[in-house]
Amino acid sequence: MTMTITAQHIDIKKILADRGLDGCGRDIWTKRLGDITPAEVEWALSRQPGYYVLDRLLILVSPAAENYLEQMAQLSHQLTLQRFGKTVRLYAPLYLSNFCVNDCVYCGFNKSHDFPRIRLTIEQAVAEADVIAKEGFKDLLLVSSEDRSFISVDYLCELAGKLRPKFSSLSVEIYQMNTEEYAKLFASGIEGVTLYQETYDRDTYSKYHPAGPKADYDYRLSAPESMAQAGMREIGIGALLGLDNWRLETLALAEHAHYLMKRYWQSRVSFSFPRLRPAKDVDRSQFNLLSDKNLVQMILALRLCFADAGLTISTREPAHLRDHLVKLGITRMSAGSKTNPGGYSGSTGSVEQFEIDDKRTPAQIAAMLKSQGLEPVWKDWDSAFSETSPIGGPAFTRA
């Protein structure tokens, strides 16, 4: 008896495994990357940019393409200008807690690190948000480590209710939830979620996530789908750059994005580029840190394959680099960030998740954008969109 394979059976786990992009095809892909020739790069650059084909992305992230970064940059700039105009969206992160049950080797909030932990009460979080709102922000990202017992779904919903009148867009970067929990967040006015796979390589994943709920690679991989099924409008994905070979991570990341875009066509997928930064008690020598050149190549390659994807860069990156990246395809950036809970109102003196590099104020970032002929966009959403829960609606049952 033969089994019929239908589209429903093909999930991202299987796609990555079939393509060898979850680590099982590492040697083959590494060899293919090394074999790319200048002629192939020139061919890839002669194609119309903005469409995703795995083989073309492979060429664009290859070592051979490093000699074509200027051409890639010109194409990326043109494409971004056409699709997004002369604008860059600004947002601010608000860190709620640095208590954590996970043991991620690279993270300053790792549960085995010994430092005084801080959790913001709802009142404290609102006070932080007020400082952020005064700086002009309308787009707020709530961030927390895995601290479910305190930063619970109910906590987030209650906080969202208090913040909605002050911000036009609320999103979270927080521990993984299930579809029902994401739906609760959405109903409370949170319309975007960012969650990184960290690494798409299974062995590397296990190495860096030895314990805690986050140790389950497959469950982690299913998160963006849960967000889409819950109706989330913005789904941020990424790999933590520095854990594994960035070229292979980019291929897997793109497959993931492509899969989400085709299947959950009403949610916008955006990419972030978190590069490992120095953090308290974290030894950097064990990582595959990316050069600026590597980071730029990754950004350009993804833009040339995804014309309309949001590309986000945080204050992890240094000022001089960020000033240039806004012309290369980046469409959204944070400004004036504090990565320690309570950091905006300066009340707690707590430990940061990682050290930020670009320490300029939001006003300085806005001025930098204007000087480059770009409009800093503080508001690109409206809370009026988020009145109803789409659960059960026709758009979200097709998955």
Added chain:
Amino acid sequence: MDELIIANRRFTSRLLIGTGKFSSSKVMAEAVEAAGAQIVTVALRRIDITNQNDDMLAAIDRSKYLLLPNTSGARTADEAVRLSRLARAATGINWVKLEVTPDPYYLLPDPVETLKAAEILVKEGFVVLPYINADPILSKKLQDVGTATVMPLASPIGSNQGLKTRAAIEIIIEQANVPVVVDAGLGLPSHAAEAMEMGADAVLVNTAIATAAEPAKMAHAFKLAVEAGRTAFLSGAAAESKKANASSPLTGFLRNE
């Protein structure tokens, strides 16, 4: 005088301007001025409609321009209706450019939800200008529920590809009882001229102007192109009407019978 009439309001300009993608509100205002536009559309999601000092709103002189709020970003009829109501409550403006675009990448309009929203909004007294794919039947259905215009796309928004939907837009124009405003995808003044020559009543342009190196100059070029295209259309129409009234040289001899 050749005027564009939408819902009993008269306009001498046939070039509508979208306000996204500009490098600043100042540059946008200069482009609107250079375009000679009288209708300016603003995404409700980009502005704080309740705030008089909103940067973009402040840049649009409401005594000179009709501010046309749009529902860009809405994925469903419900969302578009809710946004429209809020905009009207905050500003008193009852005109709305209806956009329901569930796909965040190509931003193509959803015909089912657009029709649903249009019906509700018209009943509530809105002047509805729906953004649609170039679909003649949908166009007729929207006119049946009472929209003030139809706004078929020339090609995907922001794509600058020009009139890819020409054949369908010709049918829409031929069958229309309301002004047809060609919206989205016009990348060059020549594209706008082509649409106007075909008989479109107006065009709406944003990306091609906003992302030009000199937006005000490009806006002026579009103004000239729209005027040229319109004039050509009117000249053509006159010639055609003359032809229809001409004596029939082939059968003229029958008059003697």
